[in-house]
Amino acid sequence: MAASDDGRESAVPNVGPVSADEPEFRPYHHPAAGWGAAKSVTRFLLREREPVDGPRAIMKMNHERSGFDCPGCAWPDDTKGLHLDICENGIKHVTWEMTRKRVGREFFAAHSVTELAGWSDYDLEVQGRLTEPMVYDPGSDHYVPISWKDAFELVGRTLRGLDNPNQASYYTSGRLGNEATFLYQLMARELGTNNLPDCSNMCHEASGRALQASLGTGKGTVDLKDWETADALFIFGVNAASNAPRMLTALAEAYHRGAQIVHVNPLVEAAATRTIVPHDFLDMALLRSTKTSTLNLQVRIGGDMALLRGMAKAILEQSATDPKALDREFIDRYTAGFEAYKEVCEAASWDELERQSGISRADILKAARVYRESDRSIISWCLGLTQHEHGVDTVREIVNLLLLRGNLGREGAGPSPVRGHSNVQGNRTCGIDHRPAPKFLDRLAEVCKIDPPREHGLDTIGTIRAMASGDVKVFIGMGGNFALAAPDSPVTFAALRTCDLTVQVSTKLNRSHVVHGKRALILPCLGRTEKDHQRTGIQRTSVEDSMSMVHLSLGMKKPASEQLLSEPAIVAGMAQAALPDSPTPWPWYIEDYDRIRDTMAQVLDGFEDFNRRVRLPLGFRIKQPARELVFLTPSGKAEFSAADLADVVPEPGTLALGTMRSHDQWNTTIYSADDRYRGIRNLRTLVFMNRADMRERGIDDMAPVDITSTARDGSTRQLNGYLAIPYDIPRGCAAGYMPEMNVLCALGDFSTQSDQPIMKHVKVRIGPAE
Template sequence: MNKDNKIPSAENPFKLLNLKSTGVKKWAAGVPAVMAAFSDLFEEGVPVRGTKALFKMNQKGGFDCPSCAWPDPDDDRSVVGEYCENGAKALAEEATTKKVTAAFFKENSVYDLANLTDFEIGRFGRLAEPMYLPQNGTHYQPISWDDAFKKIAEHLNALDSPNEAAFYTSGRTSNETSFLYQLFAKEFGTNNMPDCSNMCHETSGFALLATLGVGKGTVKLDDFYDTDVIVIIGHNPGTNAPRMMSALEKGKRNGAKIIAINPVPEAGLMGFHNPQHLDGVVGHGISLADLYLPVKINGDMALLKAIELLLLDFEKKSPGQVFDLDFIAKKTIGYDAFIEQFNDYNLEKLAEESGISPADLYQAAQMLAFKKRIIFCWGMGLTQQPNGVDMLKEIVNLLLLKGSIGKPGAGVCPVRGHSNVQGNRTMLINEKPTEEQLDRLKEVFGFEPPRQHGYDVVRAIKAMHAEKVKVLFCMGGNFLSATPDTTYTAEALRKLRLSVCVSTKLNRTHLVHGQEALILPTLSRSDLDIVNGEPQFISTENSMGVVQSSKGILKPVSDQLINETQIVCRMAMATLGSRSVINWQLYANNYDAIRDIIARCIPGFEDYNTRVRQSSGFYLPNAAREGKFITKKYIDRAPFTLTALPENLLAGDEYMMATVRTHDQFNTTIYGLEDRYRGIKNERRVVMMNQKDIDKAGFTAGQKVDLFNYDDDIERIAPLFVIVAYPIPEKNTMTYFPETNVLVSINNVVAGSNMPASKFVKIKIRKHNPAIYQSVDKMLEDAHSVAG
């Protein structure tokens, strides 16, 4: 806490802008997307520098997009541009020549910067030199790299136990850095490795490992081009993975049917104007969803069971033509018990629970009944539900009935978020490493890695709050703005002895910090990385298991930026010194040496250095993709799972809230203030409500309100929002994160995966009361008191 006793804000300022609502769009991309992509390059003042980089992004021999993890085509790639609008925005922020230097921090206190919005904080440009905030300091001040690593080493070596440190990872980190990062943590002595998977797709891995034996998707990009039905559930491709729409378009033109399941009609599910095709520019594009099912929030389980009930009825009428009985007999277990449960289900009741009419449910089942090549895609609309693990197991149940896993054009596709978030986990970024993985590290390196499981994100926050974790090192990301229960998390961060952030740009986690804090600036994906005079490349894994090279081309904006790999190695050398058995200097200077050691430690990476230099990279082994299901309990048998139907009860004055991001946003990075496809412009503090709910509560569209949550018998307040009438199921609402993360209890988690259940938050909505600010200020004072 600074000496002036001012508390840096953990949240965006409670102020409104000038909301403009233009209505929901029915298609995505097209010319507006192209214009938006290039406008950011001009806004950053780098039209030439940025355009040069754009035409190398996602190209063979180029660099991997720093945005989403959607795969690149294995064969020829578009010469016009193998990127989307959001990828171009991410590139513009990397390519900018605006710099945040020591002079900037000298002029701007931490407190003053924290009073800006996340959008404003992110517009200052690239971090240009390492910075240090001393205890009780008000301003960050410059520090040399050597002194920064010395400071980290002093804090780490002063801990009573290695488990008093936690090492967080964002999805941007390369395979090479991720491997060394977890290796350092283990040699230091802890498995405390919370990472961004703990907040997005941990649920997917947990469910798929238990049922299919592989914690990843089972399809390739080509499967989308030749399939019968694509089901997209709990995902908004137009904003979250725009390049996915090109695959959907190709599949649709080849005869695939598409079922879209989502509480609101997202434009990217409805239609697509491909800006690289003539009819996408001057024509009508292509309609994507053949059937749209506006499911209630957390009504997905009832919907899935209803479809299965109907499929069972189809099977009874046409034995052996709907279910793949041969596949079920040879490749599954638990079929009879699974089928027996449907004696207790009623279609009308399931329809009511899901919010979908029996007629539409019947149509969905009919589209699936006599088809075998079915792909299910999902996003955080499922993974961030409290019963998300069970819902994904139910999707697997449905596909097992159809024999739609392990064959071309069929399988599961969790649509991963940040680029290389999947690669991080493959590189052993995991708070719960397996005994086999640890044994292999011991065999290769000769030290005994810790066997005790570490903290995931939620448990790490609680441990910081209890002062069991005293040093937090963040390899990328914006920890505070990404995590739930903002006030609680901010209290936890303020109790740390030291917080360290490896970053490319300023964010709120730099401003809500430990007693001491470091900001370590690093190279971005698009930056030229030169080590000992030689340009280097790194590698990443996309969401379909392809490992590929990535080589930046842009001259860095500062000569004080070093790559993440060297940051890890220099931290390791400073901290461990002569007690280390690992040649960190070798890995700091030689990325090939890192890949060689990965090849010895992780199955599937044999001959890594040769194969990653292939133009399209290489696929990692995926047994389930080949129809082999090897789980902890069964060999070559995928289990049917019995799941429960949730009771989603709301009090008369309660609503269910799901947090989402805008089209002008990627994770916690805010590119602009236009949620173009939802027709919401120049405002982020909005709550989307059904018009009937607005009328019943006596509200009006455009009215100012305050939002409340009462989980754990604690009043959480998000003040000053504006109501927007929106086509969403009754008693359901949507808001943007991070503005409403404050309402997500740290204890509101997904069973099994322990992820924050940010898509299932019970709230109350009341007319705005200006005096509410006093309650919020009191919460901040309490946080200050606890941290002090």
């Protein structure tokens, strides 16, 4: 690791556990999930010493009314009463939270921050649950205990002492429930700022902006019932087996009913081959797998837009002789901009479409044929499409293709983004937005009797830059691990260390606690699995899934410590201290979360009668106007876009590198150094490469290499000694794990369309290690 002036690390190339075993690579040829997942879960439960509470939690997770929502991914819960609506990574995530290990004052007394900064991120998190509020003591370089009262007063005094409210920034991860989210944004806006960065700024910002521009909504329009009736599913840039494993059930069911399933990804991931769904006991007993695809297309990194345009071009060409190829009635009645889009499709040459996509014309036509012959199609996507310069254009191209055949506003059809963290969509719905809509601010002002600021605030990139320049002096992180999730790790670390105060609301120790400001607080909160006792009884919180369903979550376990507070209570405590004359009844809200929801019902569109509807079986779905063919766009119609095709072909000698998770990982949390579905054991410092690209550079299998990225401004960043893994990936492409490879992602390399860090298209040179 590189070191900074104070002796602490300034880059993070090694986050996983250290193993004495040699690294291994053996190509994976088995079904996703099934017994491999069952064995992995069993080993994990035993390793974490949770053979009793772990299985108990499994029986409560994602259960209607009496259970808690999985704190992992945002895939919707089953609508038909499935009792094992769970997955391998969800079980690991919950077990990781329920660990019996504890991190209290004795731990911090024994380990200085400088010492902890040298630990791997795995070793930090594996220590266990945080148990009491702690404050950094610069004299001893240790965290020491602080009372909740004094911690809140430190936050409040610091916020009140700022020259202006925009000197603070309030970050949110996707695990924060809706009620805490609403209070958090209310606090920030009552204080006078829209500096509300969140994890969406790094993940699906492009999706929201694209869908808003095209359809007048920032969300997808489909639900699970649509997935159950679609004739064709197109899955772009999604590694479902690791990042949304419960999607495997939908894919297996789709294949059984004869639907076409097309996966588009540079890597053929395990979820794009076959699966054994664990709750299908007969298939498990007979080792009987189900295919999860009918066509796999290995697009070059960033080439999805060219593939989509090629499919549209094929449909348009076919319409000259086949009047049913296009839904002209739908286009004429509900859309605007069709003729301009038709012109750009016609102008795109097949040679250029092949070159940019990396897909042959014959295979593009295969995908177009699937789309043409299917009456109802869903197109789904994840970060493989969004973390690019042209992410907004690519998602709008998805909508273009759907509009051509009227695949919107009817059962089994429409756009379906796969959101990541469990409540990241709910965070945005409930007010976490650095670019808030005037209508939302008007309602907030009227209902909550505050005067919210109207100017746009800072997003994630803007916050890091403002911390680095000294313009942001206070950083509050509500969950997550900001230091490790953000790009350009050394720059992010240095920026956080310039702050006067950093506050981290967390369940477990992580990198963001040892990369801190001049003063720092660790405020431990309840986990999703734990009972939340307040004055009027045990409270439930709500979450919104990837398909706009809102439902309640009820913890089942005794809290890890009597000193833990809920996230709403922590927000209220900070707000009371910072806003002594606030019109907001903060303590009253915390006594009963129904009171928060009653206020939310008055402010948020779609949350009318919130407390009653959220208690209905399965909760309720937020109304989607575009689903009803009501488009809140300037034209009042769905808007075709006619963007120029992006040039994504790497320059000679360079490769396009995409960062991604391993299988045994959730966001920045690393469970092991294995990646079962890609055949990796005991290794995270690696790069996947096409074998021909390796030969061209004189790189042997599993040989150490140096990776150098070049940013737009010409600056370079480097990782040394990573092992090159020959893999089935298109020529000119490479891939490796985040957060280790975040070092290569320059802070200034963000999309001009979405402001997202470009973490899926990093320009690199790779050669034998020197």
